[in-house]
Amino acid sequence: MLDLDFQAVGVFDPFADANAIEKLDAGTKEYKELDTTVQGLKKEHNYNKILKDFKKEFCCNGTVAQDTDLCQVIQLQGDQRKNVPQFLVQAGLVKKENIKIHGF
Numbered sequence: 001m002l003d004l005d006f007q008a009v010g011v012f013d014p015f016a017d018a019n020a021i022e023k024l025d026a027g028t029k030e031y032k033e034l035d036t037t038v039q040g041l042k043k044e045h046n047y048n049k050i051l052k053d054f055k056k057e058f059c060c061n062g063t064v065a066q067d068t069d070l071c072q073v074i075q076l077q078g079d080q081r082k083n084v085p086q087f088l089v090q091a092g093l094v095k096k097e098n099i100k101i102h103g104f
Helices: 014-024 049-058 083-091
Strands: 035-040 063-064 074-079
Touching: 014 049, 014 074, 049 074, 049 083
Parallel strands: none
Antiparallel strands: 035 074, 063 074
16 A cells, blocks of 8 residues: 655635635625516416516526516516517517617
């Protein structure tokens, strides 16, 4: 059997520099979360199917939620304000003149 003699000089943390940078930047940067909410679609539309198509088309996550006004809304992760109107018009669900986009 070999008798290996080695010395551990110290513990090396490969993520130490990254953690230090994150701590410095945590108080200086403002991060914004963008979510897109789609509301006002006709009640006869299948919101879960539309959500499934959105998620597949835009590569994002989302959910169908109940709004305080007792109507359903589709919430999508990320800024999908340009994608959603194009999709709805191409799918024939909404006319272009009936779409109102907030936040531009």
